Amino acid sequence: MTVMTFGRAINAGLRKAMDQDPKVVLMGEDIGKLGGVFRITDGLQKDFGAHRVIDTPLAESGIMGTAVGLAYRGYRPVVEIQFDGFIYPAFDQIVCQVAKLHYRTQGNVKMPITIRVPFGGGIGSPEHHSESPEAYFTHTSGLRVVSVSNPQDAYTMIQQAIASDDPVLYFEPKRRYHTKGEVDEAADLSQAPAVGAASVVTQGSDVTLVTYGPLVSTARDVAIAASDDGVSVEVIDLRSLSPIDFEPLEASVRKTGRLVITHEAAQFGGLGAEIAASITERCFNYLEAAPVRVTGFDIPYPPSKFESHHLPDLDRIMDGIDRAMGRPNSLSALEGK
Amino acid sequence: MSEQHSLRDGVTGEPLTLITAEGQRVDSDTLDPWVNDVGDSFLAGLYEDMVVIRRIDTEATHLQRQGELALWPPLLGQEAAQIGSARALAQDDFVFPSYRENGVAYCRGVNLTDLIRVWRGNASSGWDPYQVNVATPQVIIGAQTLHATGYAMGLVNDGASSATITYFGDGATSQGDVNEAMVFAASFCLPVVFFCQNNHWAISEPVGLQSQVPLAGRAPGFGIPALRVDGNDVLAVLAATRIALDRACSGGGPTFIEAVTYRMGPHTTADDPTRYRDANELEDWKAKDPISRLAALLNSHGMDMEKLDADVAAKADAVASDLRSGCINLPDPEPLDVLPTFSLRIAPG
Numbered sequence: 001m002t003v004m005t006f007g008r009a010i011n012a013g014l015r016k017a018m019d020q021d022p023k024v025v026l027m028g029e030d031i032g033k034l035g036g037v038f039r040i041t042d043g044l045q046k047d048f049g050a051h052r053v054i055d056t057p058l059a060e061s062g063i064m065g066t067a068v069g070l071a072y073r074g075y076r077p078v079v080e081i082q083f084d085g086f087i088y089p090a091f092d093q094i095v096c097q098v099a100k101l102h103y104r105t106q107g108n109v110k111m112p113i114t115i116r117v118p119f120g121g122g123i124g125s126p127e128h129h130s131e132s133p134e135a136y137f138t139h140t141s142g143l144r145v146v147s148v149s150n151p152q153d154a155y156t157m158i159q160q161a162i163a164s165d166d167p168v169l170y171f172e173p174k175r176r177y178h179t180k181g182e183v184d185e186a187a188d189l190s191q192a193p194a195v196g197a198a199s200v201v202t203q204g205s206d207v208t209l210v211t212y213g214p215l216v217s218t219a220r221d222v223a224i225a226a227s228d229d230g231v232s233v234e235v236i237d238l239r240s241l242s243p244i245d246f247e248p249l250e251a252s253v254r255k256t257g258r259l260v261i262t263h264e265a266a267q268f269g270g271l272g273a274e275i276a277a278s279i280t281e282r283c284f285n286y287l288e289a290a291p292v293r294v295t296g297f298d299i300p301y302p303p304s305k306f307e308s309h310h311l312p313d314l315d316r317i318m319d320g321i322d323r324a325m326g327r328p329n330s331l332s333a334l335e336g337k
Numbered sequence: 338m339s340e341q342h343s344l345r346d347g348v349t350g351e352p353l354t355l356i357t358a359e360g361q362r363v364d365s366d367t368l369d370p371w372v373n374d375v376g377d378s379f380l381a382g383l384y385e386d387m388v389v390i391r392r393i394d395t396e397a398t399h400l401q402r403q404g405e406l407a408l409w410p411p412l413l414g415q416e417a418a419q420i421g422s423a424r425a426l427a428q429d430d431f432v433f434p435s436y437r438e439n440g441v442a443y444c445r446g447v448n449l450t451d452l453i454r455v456w457r458g459n460a461s462s463g464w465d466p467y468q469v470n471v472a473t474p475q476v477i478i479g480a481q482t483l484h485a486t487g488y489a490m491g492l493v494n495d496g497a498s499s500a501t502i503t504y505f506g507d508g509a510t511s512q513g514d515v516n517e518a519m520v521f522a523a524s525f526c527l528p529v530v531f532f533c534q535n536n537h538w539a540i541s542e543p544v545g546l547q548s549q550v551p552l553a554g555r556a557p558g559f560g561i562p563a564l565r566v567d568g569n570d571v572l573a574v575l576a577a578t579r580i581a582l583d584r585a586c587s588g589g590g591p592t593f594i595e596a597v598t599y600r601m602g603p604h605t606t607a608d609d610p611t612r613y614r615d616a617n618e619l620e621d622w623k624a625k626d627p628i629s630r631l632a633a634l635l636n637s638h639g640m641d642m643e644k645l646d647a648d649v650a651a652k653a654d655a656v657a658s659d660l661r662s663g664c665i666n667l668p669d670p671e672p673l674d675v676l677p678t679f680s681l682r683i684a685p686g
Contacts, residue, residue: 025494051494057524062483062517069433069487072472073495077487089513096477097484104461105473 001184007177009151010040010116012185013158014078018048021076024162027054027063028080028116037082038118038177060086064093067113068101076112076162084119085128085301091136098167099142114161115169119147120214120264121296121311122175124304131301132265137169138242138274145241146195147171149216151181153239160195168195171241173214198245200252204234207258207324210249210275212238215262215312222317229318231325241271249275250282257288258324262312267295294320352567352597355576358625360633367564368576371583375572377638383424383571384635385649387416387628390440392653396660397439397453401606405664406456410437414569414601417627418534420444421574422502422596425582429499432471433485435478437534438504445469449656450663459670479505479512482531486518489527489585500528500585502578508539510555511547519559519591528585530578531556531593534568536600541613556593568596569627599625 004012018024026041032055035042045053056063060081067077081087087094094115101109121130138145144166148154154172161168193199201216202223211219216237223233234252238244253259259279261272276291294312302310312320322329353365355372394411401409412419419440426432426445434441439452442464451463455474462473475481485503492499509515510533522529535552537544548555556563562584566577574596581592599622603610636642 054490057517057520059513059517059520061514062486062521065480065483065514065518066487066490066521069484069489069501070491071487072431072466072484073488073491075491075494092477093480093483093514097480100461101473105466106460106462108462108465108467109473 001182003180004151004183005177006151006154006179006181007038007040009155009181009183010158010172011042011044012183013155014041014044015047016185017078017159017162018044018052021162023074024076024078025052025054025070026078026080027056027067029056029058029063029082031055031080036080038174040116040172040177041080060088060090061093064090064098064115068093068097068111071111071113072109076114078114078116078162081115081117083129084117084131084133087117087133094137094143095140099140102166103142110165111167112162112165113167114158115167116158117169117171118174119171120173120175121301121307122214124307126304127301130304130307132263132296134169134171134241135265135270138271142167143242144168144195145171146239147173147213147241148239149173149176149213149237151179151183155183155185156187156189156192157195157239159189160192163189164195171213176214176217179217196240196243196245198239198248199237200234200248201237202233202235204232204256206232206256207260207321208234208236208249208252208256209317209321210236210238210259210261211263212241212271214264218312218314218317219262221314222321225314225318226321231321233321244275244278246278246282249279253279253283254286257286259287259291260294260317260320260324261291262294262317262320264296264311266298267293268298270295289324289326292320292324350565352565352595353573353577354567354570355572356570356630356634358569358630360630360637362634365573365576368566368573368580371576371579372572375575377635377640380572380631380635381640381645383420383575384628384631384645385652386420386424386440386444387571387631388649389653389656390420390443391416391628392657393439393443393449393452393660396657397456398602398606400453400661400664401456406453406606407458408605408607409456410605411600411602412437412440414599414622414627415534415536416440417571418568418574418596418598421571422532422578422594425575425578426502427499427582428470429497430470430582431485431488431499431501433481433488433501433503434471434474435481435504435506435509436474436476437506438474441504442469442471442474445471447471449660450667453660453664454667457664457667459667479509479515481505482509482515482518483521485529486521486527489522489529490525492528493525498586500530500582502530502532502582504532504534506539507533507535507537507544507547507552508542509533510552519556519561519593522591523560526588526590529591530581530585531561531591532578533593533595534598535595536598538600538604538610538614540604540608541610551595553593553595561591561593563593563595565595565597568598569625569630571627571631
């Protein structure tokens with residue numbers, strides 16, 4: 001085991017994947033000499049060469065479409081989108097080509113492309129640098145979407161994403177890049193949890209709290225705080241946002257009867273809606289209360305002075321737990337309770 | 338031909354020509370050296386290809402009118418652009434076409450039934466791209482130019498000496514992807530041939546809406562040499578494509594070819610050009626027909642055109658018959674075939 005930061009773990013995973021497969025190439029803006037604006041690709045161009053760590057012109061659709069062509073040729077491109085809010089020029093290539101070529105060609109052309117997206121807020125950035133666009137992609141069949149929450153998963157799942165013959169969007173919680181954790185670099189990928197598997201990170205019996213990416217560590221804090229209130233919270237890290245591994249969610253909700261989902265992304269049409277609907281369909285007779293969503297507001301990502309209010313934090317998630325538990329909460333007055 | 342020459346020559350002036358609309362062979366310092374090997378038998382082969390793909394196109398249009406195809410994108414009038422370029426390619430070169438390059442696909446050996454599979458609604462693609470080195474036709478306008486660029490990047494990394502060619506229309510030159518592809522191809526000096534068939538119409542929009550300068554005039558701004566050729570002259574197109582491929586395969590990077598041609602038919606069988614197009618324009622272009630001009634040239638060379646036409650007609654009839662029977666005998670897919678066998682979002686894994 002080695003203690004390393006989240007960002008370093010991704011770097012180590014990329015390095016290992018490049019070592020093992022000469023067809024793995026990295027593409028993106030400023031990823032070469034600079035090592036990326038977050039330094040995630042630091043040192044890789046020096047060690048693997050400019051033909052494998054490719055600084056590209058500033059055109060996201062161009063990067064993505066070029067990656068499609070490389071995949072056609074048998075390469076495994078790993079594309080870095082510099083910031084979440086910069087992915088939209090590539091949206092057409094992702095949704096119309098990356099997601100569909102495998103299906104379109106009846107499996108003849110594989111698209112083993114990994115799209116790394118630093119996402120989410122909490123770093124005090126201007127507009128377009130703090131978004132959570134994952135639901136645009138989970139809505140598109142043909143894409144796998146994952147989000148990592150800790151250095152070990154970051155290290156393992158980037159390798160699994162690259163090894164996947166399906167395209168994978170890999171959402172990195174940028175505000176956690178400097179979080180440290182233990183990473184087993186010798187971990188055997190074949191023994192690691194499946195990339196699509198959700199994980200119960202804190203066991204509990206009163207309420208199921210589902211989240212992913214940057215809010216997993218917040219959810220752990222919620223579980224600790226709630227236990228002081230006598231509420232036992234089971235925290236589940238989705239890890240895979242599409243497909244969703246519903247079995248552990250179902251098992252948990254059958255046990256707790258209560259479901260809270262939290263994410264930074266806006267509520268309307270988000271992952272929380274899909275999870276609430278699916279769990280309601282699957283576990284209706286087990287639910288003691290309506291599922292609760294604690295999310296970013298349905299507004300454009302606000303200026304950074306507002307983001308501490310916009311992002312779900314311990315207090316807001318605790319409030320969501322109170323709603324699910326039928327305890328006094330922020331909506332009580334509105335509900336006349 | 339020097340790089341400087343190619344950057345200037347033929348970019349904004351009259352398209353380079355070797356066979357005039359009347360079937361006269363004319364000289365071109367730029368193009369002639371690249372077709373010295375082309376004798377009458379080769380020309381007769383190009384003639385046969387053009388007649389056969391026109392027949393395929395006509396048959397497919399009939400099949401659409403008879404309800405056997407849901408839609409068909411005719412290439413009528415663009416035979417020389419497609420055959421001349423496709424017959425310049427080597428087996429290892431990889432084609433990234435739009436949806437109208439059925440003539441190119443035919444030259445690459447695509448099975449006739451596979452040509453219409455998409456248009457009958459049976460599948461989202463007709464053939465395995467790796468069997469014929471032709472990507473599945475692209476419907477999103479211009480998207481394939483980036484795929485050709487990425488594939489070419491892979492060719493360079495692999496140390497391969499082949500090239501990619503990507504086909505697109507005049508309308509596509511307005512798309513960001515086409516412009517981004519030219520940026521990437523130029524910056525990385527990639528072996529890509531940007532083959533633009535300027536057929537003058539993007540559905541109902543005339544080429545003047547896309548550009549105020551000849552399309553080939555844009556490429557030098559990207560640092561890409563350009564050639565503007567008569568797209569109805571199969572020999573000029575062959576020569577221009579050979580120039581571009583030679584440059585690509587010898588490390589000289591991308592070339593932009595504007596083949597000036599004309600879409601004689603509708604955009605697709607669902608379109609009605611009489612709503613937006615002057616009939617006189619069509620008549621003007623009929624006089625520049627790619628097939629009749631080559632017939633006139635061959636005739637002037639003393640070719641037995643009666644025999645050639647009879648042979649070519651027999652081949653075209655046979656191909657059309659095969660296309661028709663392949664189409665109408667194509668079984669409907671089973672409902673569950675809609676689910677991919679390799680899929681996503683069925684189970685986590």
